[in-house]
Amino acid sequence: MNRQQSITAARGLTDAQDRLLTADEPLAELHEACGGTLPGTLAIPELLALVRRSRGMGLRIAKEFSAFDGEEIVSGFARIQPIDDDELGGCEVIVENWHRAVQSETSSHDDAQRIDEVDRATAEVRARLDARQQVQIVTDCAGDATSFKDAVEANPGSAWSDHVELQGISHQQPLHWRLLDGASASIPGSSRNWRVRLIPLGPNRAAPRGFELLLLANEPLGVDGAGTEPAEIEGAHSRIIGSALTPVLRQPIARIIANAETIRTRLAGPLRDEYSEYAGNIAAAGQHLSGMLDDLADLEVVEAPGFSTASERVDLADVARRATGILGVRARDRKIDFAIECGDEPVIAMGEFRRVLQILINLIGNAIAYSPEGSTVTVTAQKAGEGLVSASVRDEGPGVDAEQAEKIFDKFERLGRDSDGGNDTGSGLGLYISRKLALAMGGDLEVVQPSQDEVSAGAQFKLTLAAADTSKS
Amino acid sequence: MGCRMGEMGMDRTETTFVEAILKDELEREDRALRSVAPVISHMLDTGGGSLVSDAAVARLRGMLSDIARQLLEAVTSSAASDEEIDRIVDELSNDSALIDHLYALAMEGHLADRLETQFGIDPVLSPLMQELIASNHPDTAELAMSAMAAQSRFNLCQRRMELPLGELPSELFAAVIERFCNAAQDCEPAQLDRAMGQLKANYDEAATRLGLLARVTSNMRGGAIAGLNLEHAGLALFASSLAALTMQSRDHAICACHDRQSARLTISLRAAGLDAEEIETQFGLLDQSQSPPDGIASMPPEVAKELLKASRGGLA
Numbered sequence: 001m002n003r004q005q006s007i008t009a010a011r012g013l014t015d016a017q018d019r020l021l022t023a024d025e026p027l028a029e030l031h032e033a034c035g036g037t038l039p040g041t042l043a044i045p046e047l048l049a050l051v052r053r054s055r056g057m058g059l060r061i062a063k064e065f066s067a068f069d070g071e072e073i074v075s076g077f078a079r080i081q082p083i084d085d086d087e088l089g090g091c092e093v094i095v096e097n098w099h100r101a102v103q104s105e106t107s108s109h110d111d112a113q114r115i116d117e118v119d120r121a122t123a124e125v126r127a128r129l130d131a132r133q134q135v136q137i138v139t140d141c142a143g144d145a146t147s148f149k150d151a152v153e154a155n156p157g158s159a160w161s162d163h164v165e166l167q168g169i170s171h172q173q174p175l176h177w178r179l180l181d182g183a184s185a186s187i188p189g190s191s192r193n194w195r196v197r198l199i200p201l202g203p204n205r206a207a208p209r210g211f212e213l214l215l216l217a218n219e220p221l222g223v224d225g226a227g228t229e230p231a232e233i234e235g236a237h238s239r240i241i242g243s244a245l246t247p248v249l250r251q252p253i254a255r256i257i258a259n260a261e262t263i264r265t266r267l268a269g270p271l272r273d274e275y276s277e278y279a280g281n282i283a284a285a286g287q288h289l290s291g292m293l294d295d296l297a298d299l300e301v302v303e304a305p306g307f308s309t310a311s312e313r314v315d316l317a318d319v320a321r322r323a324t325g326i327l328g329v330r331a332r333d334r335k336i337d338f339a340i341e342c343g344d345e346p347v348i349a350m351g352e353f354r355r356v357l358q359i360l361i362n363l364i365g366n367a368i369a370y371s372p373e374g375s376t377v378t379v380t381a382q383k384a385g386e387g388l389v390s391a392s393v394r395d396e397g398p399g400v401d402a403e404q405a406e407k408i409f410d411k412f413e414r415l416g417r418d419s420d421g422g423n424d425t426g427s428g429l430g431l432y433i434s435r436k437l438a439l440a441m442g443g444d445l446e447v448v449q450p451s452q453d454e455v456s457a458g459a460q461f462k463l464t465l466a467a468a469d470t471s472k473s
Numbered sequence: 474m475g476c477r478m479g480e481m482g483m484d485r486t487e488t489t490f491v492e493a494i495l496k497d498e499l500e501r502e503d504r505a506l507r508s509v510a511p512v513i514s515h516m517l518d519t520g521g522g523s524l525v526s527d528a529a530v531a532r533l534r535g536m537l538s539d540i541a542r543q544l545l546e547a548v549t550s551s552a553a554s555d556e557e558i559d560r561i562v563d564e565l566s567n568d569s570a571l572i573d574h575l576y577a578l579a580m581e582g583h584l585a586d587r588l589e590t591q592f593g594i595d596p597v598l599s600p601l602m603q604e605l606i607a608s609n610h611p612d613t614a615e616l617a618m619s620a621m622a623a624q625s626r627f628n629l630c631q632r633r634m635e636l637p638l639g640e641l642p643s644e645l646f647a648a649v650i651e652r653f654c655n656a657a658q659d660c661e662p663a664q665l666d667r668a669m670g671q672l673k674a675n676y677d678e679a680a681t682r683l684g685l686l687a688r689v690t691s692n693m694r695g696g697a698i699a700g701l702n703l704e705h706a707g708l709a710l711f712a713s714s715l716a717a718l719t720m721q722s723r724d725h726a727i728c729a730c731h732d733r734q735s736a737r738l739t740i741s742l743r744a745a746g747l748d749a750e751e752i753e754t755q756f757g758l759l760d761q762s763q764s765p766p767d768g769i770a771s772m773p774p775e776v777a778k779e780l781l782k783a784s785r786g787g788l789a
Contacts, residue, residue: 007612007613007692057673058673060643075691
């Protein structure tokens, strides 16, 4: 993972509202890891402060910055230059010396303190306890928890745990505070779920002088006191791969690939051919795994019940050009040419730009993988009847027969088509996902069967979408 | 009655005027008197190696006048008079952040001189700088070359007690421009705006000596620890590396090198990850009157970092 080959690691452009408009990959990744969208307000806090300062002072500045991307501390040297342009009014950001380091452990203490602060600020019930966890005073109380306050005030000198129901804790109360800190509880009279925080007071954590008791509600107090979005909760779709697995696995897999590549290319020293080949296999397997992970995350998204796509005007020829641009390197490796055919009039579809691009990249990627070397992949954008437009991708490979065409869009279907690259990393999900996306946009994706007289025309896939109202253009 | 009122009124105006001048003067004198005691007691207390030495004060004053002169001459493009310069120096010296920075620069110049005469440590072309310039990575070599050139200019300027305006860190540069604009009310506004706009447009923090040193250090990444060997790296890279590795300001890092700041130096070096022996070596070069405490090796670098973070450092 040697990203530091050049001193300049990434460039980005912001506008007068400090929104990041464009950015090179590492910067865009970090921006997104910090919760930003592209384009969107720059989400890397220290960098945002620097950009604001540079823009405010109208000065070219250069400072070190660091950020936490969820896994590692990322640091770099930022050079920021305000752009003297009334229209844009933003800054150019150049990051030098991108550097990643594992976060040091000492910050866990800071983190704990920060969590305590957040909990203090959001607690809806607050109380002071003595060393035996008996309530001394309830200082603050939410509307639906007054019964807790009443019960405490009616029974002075009782333990706080007598007045709530702790979930999953059946021992004699009160337990050691460490066992109760973080427990779930319900409060009589409140329909909400609560979380308990016990923060010890006094200099000695082992023998606290007393406690700060915080009860935090897991849901906001709705108008009727119940959860306001039951439908959301019922339909909560599992996003374990996209939200939990992918971020954790991406880094180690990338490292496996990078290291295997290093060995394969003998960067670390001379090596016997067999071992170099083994390393090549490891890298290929890693790439397969990585692609699979991306596909599985996409699969989760498209299969989620509420999945929908945006509806915007999309120029199909433009999308085709971008997709071929992105896949240009892969195509050149196999000496494959692209031909983009479109008429003089622009072919505008209604759909989500990003998704259409994703579909075309999938189709063209497949076409490259299944085409013989030196052949041509043709992308055609055209009107396809009343109110419809289409983009087709045709290769000169072995083609798809009728039987295969029936199954080709099934989940995990790979059909055993021999890809000529010998390094097929498909998960068998690409076409399934593409078709799902096409359907979600109100269109379709299908295999076009060559008519009988055409001999071995290769495979042709056609994406059909609703045409945009051209009268407005 | 009316006549008396008139007389009173005239009297009053005159008094207010005199009063205002004297009040200002008195305040200034009060400030001066207040600062005498701490300075004197500090000098007496700490002996010859005081933090505030005559030499440092002279350099500081020289740099302030130089900055004032550059600002004035940017507007009028003719030589500025001493009175004008003094007036701007007065205004600028109210900025304690600027004073702290210039003080750190003066100390850096002073320390670099001493390291050169005592130990032959070249203030410009240290062995580490030579290695970086000879790097087979063209970007690194070019960067190091620019840093070396900037360092050599700094060295020359320090001898002349000067500081080019464009060498200030961005926040101080902006503050100085702002203070100057407020003080230079008698200049023609359009001319002032144009001159300041020009200064701002020419400013590039990445090309300042401190910016270049920080970039060189940042480019060494984990290797910045190589910068923590004074003999090998020279004071300039040493200070920048120490600052980067301990997340202190570079001015703090320079001040830590003063022989009355040995606790800060010990903790900083430890926070940067040096072991007891290496810390002892750096101490020897910096003529620290005390040696580092024996148990320093047992203090984990993380704890040292926490300590540094907790100390706000005397500088603003």
